[in-house]
Each structure stands twice: as structure tokens, then as C-alpha cells.
Amino acid sequence: MTKEVMISFAKELMSWDWKGYNLEELGWGLTLTNQTRALGKCTWNNSTGFKEIGLSKHLHKCTDKEIYLTIIHEITHAVDVEIRGTSAHDYVWKSLNLEFGGDGQRCANFSLPVELKYYFYCKNCYTKIPKTRKSKYRCSCAKCSPTPGFDERYELEFKLNENYEKI
Numbered sequence: 364m365t366k367e368v369m370i371s372f373a374k375e376l377m378s379w380d381w382k383g384y385n386l387e388e389l390g391w392g393l394t395l396t397n398q399t400r401a402l403g404k405c406t407w408n409n410s411t412g413f414k415e416i417g418l419s420k421h422l423h424k425c426t427d428k429e430i431y432l433t434i435i436h437e438i439t440h441a442v443d444v445e446i447r448g449t450s451a452h453d454y455v456w457k458s459l460n461l462e463f464g465g466d467g468q469r470c471a472n473f474s475l476p477v478e479l480k481y482y483f484y485c486k487n488c489y490t491k492i493p494k495t496r497k498s499k500y501r502c503s504c505a506k507c508s509p510t511p512g513f514d515e516r517y518e519l520e521f522k523l524n525e526n527y528e529k530i
């Protein structure tokens with residue numbers, strides 16, 4: 364789905380009645396995050412009253428089911444916070460999540476289809492290894508180098524990914 368459809372889908376779900384809690388009316392905000400590993404997050408601060416569900420801006424590229432499960436995962440945390448004042452991936456959260464149509468899993472068994480900013484490249488076997496940030500160390504290709512540790516002959520080149528979507 365498009366990013367816009369994902370946002371309206373999430374807002375729609377947040378305004379539903381979840382065990383008597385309408386997250387929209389209760390002041391929960393929705394934001395898109397730059398996360399590339401985590402799919403979503405739930406942030407709250409009981410003293411300031413800050414309440415927010417965050418979804419990775421890359422999440423919309425996942426399947427509808429994966430998007431749904433991620434939103435339900437975070438909605439469960441939010442309702443949990445309303446009920447208990449806190450939330451964790453414990454049995455309370457799990458039973459609530461299952462009740463809401465989630466899969467009860469604390470970690471998603473899928474990842475974001477994201478192009479990372481950099482990659483390591485092996486001139487010998489043409490392997491590309493995605494990287495989120497610059498590496499401080501020189502690395503060699505594990506496939507090509509017969510010895511463990513750094514092997515200068517098969518040093519990986521650090522490159523900028525041209526397909527990387529600017530955040």
C-alpha cells in the first residue's frame with residue numbers, strides 16, 4: 364500500500380474501540396520514524412503525558428498482513444499503557460494482542476524491504492553486503508578469503524548505495 368494509505372489505515376485503527384479505549388480520543392499521536400530495523404514503536408511518558416505510536420516510514424512496502432500486525436502490535440502496547448500505566452512483552456500484553464487479532468509475537472518474523480545507505484562490495488565474487496553506517500575497520504570477504512581475520516587480497520570496498528532512499 365502507499366504511505367498515505369498506511370497512515371490513514373493506522374489512524375482508522377487507532378480510532379476504533381479497543382476494550383473501551385479509543386486511542387485517538389485519548390491523545391495518542393501517530394508519527395513516521397526513520398527506523399530501518401524496527402517496524403514500529405510505542406512511546407509514552409506518564410509525567411508529561413506524551414503518547415505516540417511510531418511506524419517506520421518503510422513499513423508500507425511490506426505486505427498488508429505485516430502492516431496490520433505491526434499496527435496491532437503497537438496499538439496493543441498503547442492500550443496496555445492505558446490499562447496498566449506501562450507495557451512490556453509479557454503475558455498481559457500477549458493475551459491482549461491475541462484478543463485484538465495480533466499474532467502475540469514480540470518480534471516480527473519479517474523485516475523491512477529497505478535499501479541501506481552503504482554496502483560492502485567484493486571485487487572478486489561481486490557479493491554486496493548492506494550496511495547502515497560506515498565501518499571503522501577494514502574487512503575482507505568471508506567467502507573469498509581462505510583464512511579467518513583480515514585478508515588484504517580480498518578487502519571489501521565500502522560503497523554508497525545509489526538506490527538508497529533519502530530520509
Ligand SMILES: [Zn+2]
Nearest residue numbers: 436440452469
Ligand atoms: Zn513491542
Ligand SMILES: [Zn+2]
Nearest residue numbers: 485488504507
Ligand atoms: Zn568475495
